[in-house]
Amino acid sequence: MxxxxxxxxxxxxxxxxxxxxxxxxxxxxxxxxxxxxxxxxxxxxxxxxxxxxxxxxxxxxxxxxxxxxxxxxxxxxxxxxxxxxxxxxxxxxxxxxxxxxxxxxxxxxxxxxxxxxxxxxxxxxxxxxxxxxxxxxxxxxxxxxDYLSDHLVPLPDMYMGCVTLMVHPSVIDEFYSYRKLSVTSLNLKYQLHPHEFVILKDEMGTTKSALLKVDSEGRKLEPLYLSNDPIWGISARNAQQRMALELLLNDDIPLVTLTGKAGTGKTLLALAAGLMKIEDEHKYKKLLIARPVVPMGKDLGYLPGEKEEKLRPWMQPVYDNLEFLFDTKKPGDIEKILAGMGSIQVEALTYIRGRSIPGQFIIIDEAQNLSRHEVKTIVSRVGEGSKIVLMGDPEQIDHPYLDASSNGLTYVVERFKDQSVSGHITLERGERSHLAADLL
CATH class of the missing domain: 3.40.50.1010 (5'-nuclease)
Structure with missing residues (x-):
């Protein structure tokens, strides 16, 4: 009817x-x-x-x-x-x-x-x-x-980027012996995605375990490439953070998505990885950091000053993390450092439209406040030799017409989970402080 x-x-x-x-x-x-x-x-x-x-x-x-x-x-x-x-x-x-x-x-x-x-x-x-x-x-x-035509999956069913499997201890022993495993040897009823992380645990109840990653073709399980050495003074504090660094520092994965609640380390890890790639390895020419200008609560309205002064209130979370990484002591030191380096650019997304951005490490923070059209526009700006990182919390949306299942970040996570050019991980454990972790 x-x-x-x-x-x-x-x-x-x-x-x-x-x-x-x-x-x-x-x-x-x-x-x-x-x-x-x-x-x-x-x-x-x-x-x-x-x-x-x-x-x-x-x-x-x-x-x-x-x-x-x-x-x-x-x-x-x-x-x-x-x-x-x-x-x-x-x-x-x-x-x-x-x-x-x-x-x-x-x-x-x-x-x-x-x-x-x-x-x-x-x-x-x-x-x-x-x-x-x-x-x-x-x-x-x-x-x-509600209008549901553009909803991909309910938030609880969203791709996490990591799965825990209970296996016979002989499977874990085989991995440590040969440093690889065939996906088919696990006899799974579902398919693993390229660059998905797998935690193997002993079904017999011992502490034996292994942390692996699916290769780009989705056929083999391999050990993580990186050790847990500090990156610009930052070390992974949990398994998901180590997985995030694995994706961020892999030059063969040009698109990385990170989701998780506030305080799980998304921005800090991405900035540390970007600084290492630019300042230490010289893999990219510039670190470009941007976020949508969407206020939480009442809008501040028009702000005085030049572009940098107008952007500062919106970009303050980025500056906070940069001050931590550079260990600045006085107010204003971070501006002097960034001006002297010249390789770090902090922008609002408004200024990215229409550009072509080759050879850069691009970080888009608060991407959950982007629509599908906006995120397509941004990803299409990525030029040859660039890497883009989209991150945010799908449960913390300030945009009036978006929700956890229809925002641009969720769209990218779900659409690219089967692609070899992409990797994703959901950070679940808060590491900002004991107080913040308790609130989460």
Whole structure:
């Protein structure tokens, strides 16, 4: 049976092609949604870009037919801009405020009640990324759901980059004897991914164990290349941090993704690896560090000063880690060090668009606040001989239209897990301090 999907504004601003995601069902865009999209189209960010795309998309449909009558979609459904179901009368007893969210709810409610009077009513579903709008819809008796078409996997099912296997002790002995193992010798019912880490433990209960890594072809298990020697004064404090350094310092893996909660060492490890590759090994020409300018809490607004002064509040976490690595003693020392070196560049992602970046070690912090389109734009900037590291916490998102399953970082982790050019590890143990670890 066909369904009627009523779309909230945030769905179209999150995915401007969302109208194509509902197969052969009817898609309804309330008129107030057009007004909200119009108010966003002048923004210079991703939301503004999507608002302009939706505007052009709807304008293109006008050549097919009248939007208020409904125009056919490729999947067999119809698209309609709704004008006749926006009456607020039936909403007033429950939600009396005349705001845009309630007007969208009114359209869904009027459709729902109209369908209930028919012999074969169509289900009416409100699609919104706003949790409170979905709750209000439930209060009104309207089916509501999140926009899930771009969700890859639930966060608990996300690729971790490491697996622990219980094996017979003879398997561990074989590895230590020959320094390699065939993946097929483990008799697994699932496939291991290239550069995935494997911890072998004795199923008999002894302390015998081994830490291995799958090769780039996914066929063999090999020992880790690196020892646990300090990298720019930083040593791995747990197994996952050692795995992270293994990926970061491997020149044959141009794309590395690191996820984990705050305090697990993502930024510090990436910076230490980048400094070693640039200053000690001279593998890359420059260390480029960037992060999206998305505020946590109330926005600071426009900041005074030159570009470096404007960026400092957003990039302070990066400077904190650089001050630790360089062991600076006085305020302002890190700026003098960076100016003297000339090989470290700290940027906002705004300045990366349109560039080609060859021969550089690129670190993108807080990548969970990037959309799919933004992360594609950034990864496509990577030139010949460069390495890019994307890191962040998918559970700590400040972007209004992204969540743990739809952000750009999760997208890259899941899409590249089978590729030999990529490696991933999830850091689980906090190492910042005992206090921070207890809070995590």
């Amino acid at each position: 066909k369904k009627i999907y009523v779309l909230d504004t945030n769905v179209l601003l999150h995915d401007p092609k969302a109208v194509y995601a509902f197969e052969d069902n009817d898609v309804v865009i309330p008129a107030v949604v057009l007004e909200e999209i119009d108010s966003k189209k002048r923004l210079a960010d991703e939301i503004g870009r999507n608002a302009r795309y939706v505007s052009r998309l709807l304008d293109g449909f006008r050549s097919v037919g009248h939007l208020y009558d409904g125009v056919p979609l490729e999947g067999g459904g119809t698209l309609k801009v709704e004008l006749n179901h926006r009456s607020f009368q039936k909403m007033q007893d429950v939600f009396s405020e005349l705001n845009n969210d309630n007007l969208i709810l009114a359209v869904a409610l009027n459709y729902h009640q109209e369908e209930q009077e028919k012999e074969e009513p169509k289900p009416v579903i409100l699609v919104s990324k706003d949790t409170l709008v979905r709750i209000k819809a439930d209060v009104l008796g309207i089916t509501a759901q």
